[in-house]
Every structure is written in structure tokens, then in C-alpha cells.
Amino acid sequence: MRTWLYKVDTRVSPYLYIAPFFLLFAVFGLWPLFYTAYVSLFDWSLLKDEHTFIGLQNYGEMFQDSYFWNALFNTVSILALSTIPQLLLSLLLAHLINRRLRLKTFWRLGMLLPNVTSVVAVAVIFSQLFGRDFGLINWTLEHLGLGRVDWQAGVLSSHIAISTMIIWQWAGYNALIFLAAMQAVPKELYESATLDGATEFQQLRQITIPSIRPTIIFVVMVSTIFGLQVFAQPQLFAGGGGGAALTGGSDRQFQTLTLYLYEHGFSRGFEFGYASSVAWVMFLVIVVFAFINYRLVRRIKK
Amino acid sequence: MRRLLIPLLAVGLLASACGGNDTPSGNEKITLTIAGFGDFGFKPLYEEYKKTHPNIEIQERISDYSAHHQSLISHLATNSGAADIEAIEIGYLSSFTATPNRFHNLLDLGAKDLQSTYLPWKWEQGLSTDKKTLVGLGTDVGGMAMCYRTDLFQKAGLPTARDEVSKLWPTWEEYVATGKKYKAALPDSFFMEASGNMFRAIVEQAPQGVYDDNDKLVVETNPLVKKAWDLTVDAIGAGLSNKLTAWTPEWTAAFGKGTFGTIVCPAWMTSYIETNAKDASGKWDIAAVPGGAGSMGGSHLALPKQGKNQKEAFELIKWLTAPEQQKKVFKATGNFPSTPSLYTDPDLTSFSKPFFNNAPLGKIFTASAQAVKPQHQGPKQGDVFNAIGGGLGRIEQGKQAAPEAWTQVLADCKKLA
Numbered sequence: 001m002r003t004w005l006y007k008v009d010t011r012v013s014p015y016l017y018i019a020p021f022f023l024l025f026a027v028f029g030l031w032p033l034f035y036t037a038y039v040s041l042f043d044w045s046l047l048k049d050e051h052t053f054i055g056l057q058n059y060g061e062m063f064q065d066s067y068f069w070n071a072l073f074n075t076v077s078i079l080a081l082s083t084i085p086q087l088l089l090s091l092l093l094a095h096l097i098n099r100r101l102r103l104k105t106f107w108r109l110g111m112l113l114p115n116v117t118s119v120v121a122v123a124v125i126f127s128q129l130f131g132r133d134f135g136l137i138n139w140t141l142e143h144l145g146l147g148r149v150d151w152q153a154g155v156l157s158s159h160i161a162i163s164t165m166i167i168w169q170w171a172g173y174n175a176l177i178f179l180a181a182m183q184a185v186p187k188e189l190y191e192s193a194t195l196d197g198a199t200e201f202q203q204l205r206q207i208t209i210p211s212i213r214p215t216i217i218f219v220v221m222v223s224t225i226f227g228l229q230v231f232a233q234p235q236l237f238a239g240g241g242g243g244a245a246l247t248g249g250s251d252r253q254f255q256t257l258t259l260y261l262y263e264h265g266f267s268r269g270f271e272f273g274y275a276s277s278v279a280w281v282m283f284l285v286i287v288v289f290a291f292i293n294y295r296l297v298r299r300i301k302k
Numbered sequence: 303m304r305r306l307l308i309p310l311l312a313v314g315l316l317a318s319a320c321g322g323n324d325t326p327s328g329n330e331k332i333t334l335t336i337a338g339f340g341d342f343g344f345k346p347l348y349e350e351y352k353k354t355h356p357n358i359e360i361q362e363r364i365s366d367y368s369a370h371h372q373s374l375i376s377h378l379a380t381n382s383g384a385a386d387i388e389a390i391e392i393g394y395l396s397s398f399t400a401t402p403n404r405f406h407n408l409l410d411l412g413a414k415d416l417q418s419t420y421l422p423w424k425w426e427q428g429l430s431t432d433k434k435t436l437v438g439l440g441t442d443v444g445g446m447a448m449c450y451r452t453d454l455f456q457k458a459g460l461p462t463a464r465d466e467v468s469k470l471w472p473t474w475e476e477y478v479a480t481g482k483k484y485k486a487a488l489p490d491s492f493f494m495e496a497s498g499n500m501f502r503a504i505v506e507q508a509p510q511g512v513y514d515d516n517d518k519l520v521v522e523t524n525p526l527v528k529k530a531w532d533l534t535v536d537a538i539g540a541g542l543s544n545k546l547t548a549w550t551p552e553w554t555a556a557f558g559k560g561t562f563g564t565i566v567c568p569a570w571m572t573s574y575i576e577t578n579a580k581d582a583s584g585k586w587d588i589a590a591v592p593g594g595a596g597s598m599g600g601s602h603l604a605l606p607k608q609g610k611n612q613k614e615a616f617e618l619i620k621w622l623t624a625p626e627q628q629k630k631v632f633k634a635t636g637n638f639p640s641t642p643s644l645y646t647d648p649d650l651t652s653f654s655k656p657f658f659n660n661a662p663l664g665k666i667f668t669a670s671a672q673a674v675k676p677q678h679q680g681p682k683q684g685d686v687f688n689a690i691g692g693g694l695g696r697i698e699q700g701k702q703a704a705p706e707a708w709t710q711v712l713a714d715c716k717k718l719a
Binding site for chain 1: 378379398553689698
């Protein structure tokens with residue numbers, strides 16, 4: 001009896017220990033996912049009690065809506081403008097901080113600070129910096145004789161402003177993840193490379209990057225997933241909470257997919273059915289992009 | 303076993319004791335929650351209410367305008383989480399009066415006798431489409447006036463006394479014409495903060511706005527809407543608009559810097575001007591709004607059905623929206639009462655503020671509230687104005703010419719129908 005119990009214990013216990021996560025995931029992750037798919041097949045307004053089954057009509061309407069494609073374009077554009085510079089910056093920061101430095105902990109903590117600050121605070125402050133009339137950035141530009149920019153009005157300028165907020169928030173955090181991986185790279189590699197006369201940049205490219213490949217893949221994937229869901233930054237960038245905050249500017253120049261979802265779910269008669277179908281398409285878009293990026297990054301040489 | 307049994311029994315007894323008290327008696331503590339946005343000026347009133355109702359505890363939840371209404375909607379949809387009392391602004395009210403089933407019918411709770419207390423059109427706004435359910439009791443009304451900077455008007459060579467200024471613009475066309483003179487004299491200053499606000503004011507004054515009485519969208523067919531649009535486009539073309547978006551940090555900052563000369567001001571706007579333009583005390587004044595009277599904004603207090611203490615909650619909103627209390631709120635915040643019995647009260651009509659150059663706020667807003675003719679608001683009122691506001695924004699930012707912007711506005715509105 002004892003040995004039997006012991007056997008059961010060793011075999012079953014690990015599953016029991018991880019079960020809570022999967023149970024919670026099923027309740028708060030899987031179930032909403034499937035329920036959203038179910039809701040997306042209905043004409044489902046939050047304010048009404050009857051919900052009519054309409055099949056794939058919501059999806060059809062969405063694909064015909066030019067504003068949806070516009071939101072997809074904006075999302076991908078902001079993803080590219082934020083993620084690529086951010087990862088390069090993170091690598092560089094990690095590389096710099098990986099050397100012998102005084103006050104190591106201070107620098108590392110400092111890099112984490114922007115990430116600890118609430119998204120809302122960051123977005124509010126940056127929106128003021130990028131302000132059209134009284135923003136610090138425009139003030140500086142004007143004094144340099146470069147003229148003012150109406151950051152919110154343009155497509156590219158608004159995307160740059162939003163990307164800056166994202167970079168500010170995540171560059172340091174990702175740098176710390178890179179740093180952790182870099183510290184596991186054997187020092188001898190660098191020593192012999194230095195003896196062979198490799199420059200700092202060559203060392204970064206030939207030794208560091210290949211050695212931390214799995215970490216880079218991880219960071220790229222996570223950044224892609226978060227980047228495609230960006231919401232608070234464009235919403236608060238428009239400010240005011242009125243129409244522009246829903247549509248991402250008067251011409252929808254910085255309306256991301258989540259903002260598009262929000263516009264339909266939380267105004268316009270609260271079309272939760274439609275918003276759910278947007279959520280599902282977003283999910284698929286994220287899967288596709290994560291896959292593409294995975295294939296791209298995997299090509300880094302071992 | 304015995305050690306376990308006693309606590310278990312005690313728990314059981316407690317549970318049944320709680321279960322038995324679903325109908326609260328007079329001397330038991332009841333906590334009422336009230337959710338709102340911005341500042342309703344109710345805080346000091348709660349203390350006063352508690353003195354006469356010692357068993358009532360009041361908790362206030364305040365968030366910003368859109369967050370408040372959006373969480374209210376999700377609370378209603380999921381049937382949990384709503385406060386006992388919810389404030390609803392007119393921009394959202396019409397979507398609830400179209401589907402009133404999630405609210406207590408105040409007519410059943412004793413509101414029937416209160417009808418004569420409120421302005422008829424304010425009462426109407428709280429009624430469901432079939433007129434059988436009263437969703438909310440009115441708090442303030444947004445009768446319009448025009449606030450202006452006397453110092454900027456003087457620099458522009460325009461009259462500064464409020465009666466003379468009112469005479470400058472009996473119509474909106476004359477308002478825009480005055481703006482052009484202002485701009486010619488002060489090229490670096492702007493005549494108005496945002497063109498969308500002017501457009502909205504013109505439309506809110508019309509007998510019919512963006513919806514007809516059967517909740518059908520009439521943006522395309524109502525000639526008044528197009529006329530308002532054209533006039534607003536003219537004002538944008540003349541460079542009169544500061545191109546600000548209400549409630550953004552830029553907007554707030556512009557008050558402080560004094561970059562524009564006029565702003566359409568419903569009564570509640572006066573407190574925003576006062577807080578945003580602290581240094582400009584005495585420089586602001588209030589004239590009549592062009593085009594006659596109209597209402598912009600204003601709120602109601604409603605009781606979601608999920609709230610259990612509807613009797614006590616109704617007593618509280620009845621008290622909060624009674625003339626006495628509305629007068630106190632007006633004096634503290636500028637929100638103008640919806641109860642006509644006050645309009646002859648000298649205490650209210652003689653009320654003025656040094657910040658606004660001692661303009662008789664009481665008198666001005668009384669006249670404005672009395673002259674309002676009710677206009678039917680449709681279920682997606684706010685969204686329609688957002689769509690049109692977007693079009694004006696595209697013209698302001700130079701992204702579209704007016705005809706293209708109008709075509710897109712009409713297409714956007716079609717999707718809302």
C-alpha cells in the first residue's frame with residue numbers, strides 16, 4: 001500500500017502542482033476565447049436582451065470596412081516603428097551595461113524605472129511633450145529653426161510619437177532580459193576574440209548575438225504580441241475621451257486594431273458581437289505575425 | 303467534533319439572520335453608492351442629508367466622463383457592479399431611454415408627483431421612447447451663453463460691454479462676421495477654441511437636430527445641419543478656430559494662455575473656465591449666445607435595476623435634485639438648476655461672479671434655460687456628433703477639402719443608422 005501510494009505521488013503530483021495554472025487558464029483564457037468566438041456570430045448589443053444569430057456576417061462586414069484595414073495598417077506600422085528600434089536599442093544598452101561599470105545596480109534599476117511607471121502616466125506626459133501648441137518638443141524644434149509639427153495630425157508623425165512612448169517604456173526592460181542572457185556567455189570567448197584583434201562591434205555581432213539567440217527570439221515574440229495590442233498609448237495620445245480618442249484622430253491616422261475594437265464595443269450602440277469578431281481576427285493576426293517573426297529571427301546563425 | 307460544531311452553528315445562525323433582513327427597517331445602516339463623472343457638487347450635500355437620515359451612509363465614485371459611462375454600460379450588461387445611483391449625461395441618456403428595461407421606473411417609485419418640479423423638456427429627456435418609464439431625474443441643464451475675453455475684445459477694437467457684445471451677434475452668421483473682424487485685428491489670436499463646439503451649438507438650437515422624432519437619422523436630409531456645417535467650414539476657412547479638442551491637455555493649457563477670444567458656454571462650462579484660466583479673473587465676461595436658446599449637456603440621476611435599495615436611493619435623488627439643493631450646487635459649481643421654481647428666486651437671479659466681471663450668471667442662464675425648446679435626441683447622438691466632429695477636424699488639419707469631408711461624414715453616419 002505504501003509503495004503504491006508513493007508511486008502515485010511521484011507520478012501524479014507534478015500534474016497536480018501545475019494543474020492550478022491550467023485550470024485558471026481554462027477559466028480566464030480558453031473559455032473567454034471560445035465564448036468570444038460564439039458571441040462574434042451574433043448581432044449582440046450590450047444594451048439589448050435579444051441576440052440574433054447572423055453567422056459570419058460580422059466578419060464579412062469587417063473585411064469590407066476600409067477603417068478596419070486602416071487600423072491594421074496603423075497597428076503594423078506602429079509595431080515596426082517601435083519594435084525594431086527598441087530591440088536594437090535594448091541590445092546596445094545591454095551590451096554597454098554588461099561591461100565593468102561603477103554603480104551597476106543603479107544603472108540596472110534605472111533602466112527598469114520607465115517600465116514600472118504606469119502606462120497612463122507615460123502616455124499623458126508624452127502627449128504633453130508632443131503637444132502641438134505648448135509641447136516641449138515643438139518648442140525645441142522651433143528654437144532650432146526647424147518649425148513646428150502637428151504630431152497628432154500626420155500619419156507618420158503620430159506613429160512616431162506613439163512608438164516613442166512604447167520604446168521609452170520597454171527598451172530598458174528588454175535590455176535587462178538581454179543582459180541576463182549576455183552574462184551567461186563565457187568570458188573566454190571575448191578574451192580570445194580581443195586577442196585576435198576583433199573590434200567591439202564585431203564581438204557584439206559574432207559572439208554576443210548568436211549566443212543569446214533564444215533570448216532574442218523570446219523578446220521578439222513577446223514584443224510582437226504586445227505591440228499588436230497597443231491601446232493605451234494611442235487612446236491617451238488623442239486625449240479628451242471624445243470622438244478622437246475612439247477613432248485615433250480625426251482621420252483615424254493612429255487608430256490601432258484595439259482602438260477599432262474599442263470603438264465598436266464601447267460606442268456606436270455597443271456592438272459586442274462585432275467587437276468580438278474583431279478580437280478574433282486580431283488573435284489570428286497576432287498568431288501570423290508571431291510565426292513570421294519567429295521564422296525571421298530563427299535565421300540568426302547559431 | 304464539538305469544537306467544530308459550535309462555530310458551524312454560529313455561522314449558520316448568522317447566515318440566517320442576515321438572510322432575514324432583506325427588507326431593511328428604519329434604524330438600520332444602509333449604504334448607498336452614487337457614481338458620477340466630473341464634479342456634481344454633491345459632496346457637501348451628503349453630510350447634510352445624513353443629518354436627517356442617520357441610517358444612510360453615502361459612498362461616491364467619481365471617474366472621468368467616458369470611463370464612467372462605459373463602465374456603467376458594462377455593469378448594466380453583466381447585471382452586476384453598478385452603483386445604486388448612476389449619473390447619466392445627456393449624450394448617453396438617449397441610448398438608455400431607448401432600452402429602459404435595465405433601470406427602475408421612477409414613476410413607480412413616486413416620481414409621478416414631481417413632474418411639475420422640473421423643466422418640461424428636462425423631464426421629457428428622462429422618459430423612455432414610449433413615455434411609460436422614467437429613467438432619470440434631472441440635475442442640471444446646459445442652457446447656452448457665450449463667454450468672451452474682454453481684454454482681447456478691446457485689443458481687437460470690438461465693444462466689451464456684455465449687452466453691446468450680445469448685439470454683435472443675433473445670428474451665427476453675424477458671429478462669424480465678428481470673428482473675421484477680430485481675426486483681422488489680432489492675427490495671432492483665435493476667435494473660438496474649436497469649430498466642433500460651434501457646430502454642435504448651432505445644431506442643438508434647431509427644432510430638429512440629427513435625429514427625427516422616430517429615431518431616424520436626418521443628417522443628410524435636415525437642411526439646418528448642412529447649413530450649420532457650411533457656416534462652420536466658413537469659420538475654419540477664415541482661420542477663426544484654435545483647432546483644439548475639448549478636454550485635452552492642449553485645450554486646458556490654452557485657457558491659461560488666453561489664445562482664444564470666445565467659447566460657447568453652457569452653465570457648467572463656467573466652472574471649467576474658472577479652474578483652467580486662474581490668472582484671467584475679471585477678464586472673462588458672458589454675453590448671449592447667437593441664434594437664440596439651446597441646451598448643451600446636463601445630466602440625470604438614474605437607478606439601475608440591480609440596485610436593491612431603490613426606495614432609499616429614490617429618496618436621495620429626489621432630495622438631491624430638489625430646488626433647494628440644486629441652488630446650492632449652482633452657487634458652488636455653476637451647474638444650472640433644472641427646477642423652474644428657482645428662476646424667480648432673487649437669491650438665484652441676482653447671483654454673479656467677480657471672475658466673470660460680475661456678470662449676472664443667475665439672470666443670464668435663467669433666461670437661457672427658459673427659452674430652450676426641446677429637441678429629440680436619438681440613440682447614437684454622441685456617435686453622430688463624433689463622426690461630424692471628425693469631418694471638421696479633417697478640414698481643420700488640412701487633410702480634406704470640405705466637400706470630401708462631408709461625403710465621408712455622410713458615409714460614416716450611414717453606418718450608424
